[in-house]
Amino acid sequence: MAIRNIVTEGEAVLGKKCREVTEFNERLAQLLDDMLDTLKHTETGVGLAAPQVGMCKRALVISYDEKDYEMVNPEITAKRGKVEGTEGCLSCPEQYGIVPRAEAVTVEYQDRFGARKRLKADGYLARIIQHEADHLDGILFKDRATRMLSPEEMANG
Ligand code: CO
Secondary structure (H helix, E strand, O other): OOOOOOOOOOOHHHHOOOEOOOOOOHHHHHHHHHHHHHHHHHOOOOEEEHHHHOOOEOEEEEEEOOEEEEEEEEEEEEEEOOEEEEEEEOOEEEEEEEEEEOOEEEEEEEOOOOOEEEEEEEHHHHHHHHHHHHHOOOOOHHHHOOEEOOHHHHHOO
16 A cells, blocks of 8 residues: 555646556556555545546545445446535645536446446535546546635635
């Protein structure tokens, strides 16, 4: 396990459509372990996608509500409802915006061994999944934000 460097806005890898993972090997396991380590090391982050550590691969990790998730080749197969909420991103430090997202999603993905899984999520977890899945298509939350918060709004928490 190791802490990897988180790339920030402006790095080309953040704008790319990432490659599907086809090999479920030790390197993938290492990447996922490192990503979770890196995420937890930030203390404030709840999700991290592989391109954020410079790897253009369809993999993401989430650590939210005392649970860890790892998703390889995730695909959102159903969405329900629409809700606005505030988002930030480890790759866009000190920036927050209002982003409309589906209220609930179904996501199909593979685990680190290649086994197929399905998860239904709502609330904040659904938002995190949508935010991280977007990273795999080179989309940042700012691309979807209806507006960004002003410094005054951020100061008021
Ligand atoms: Co992000």
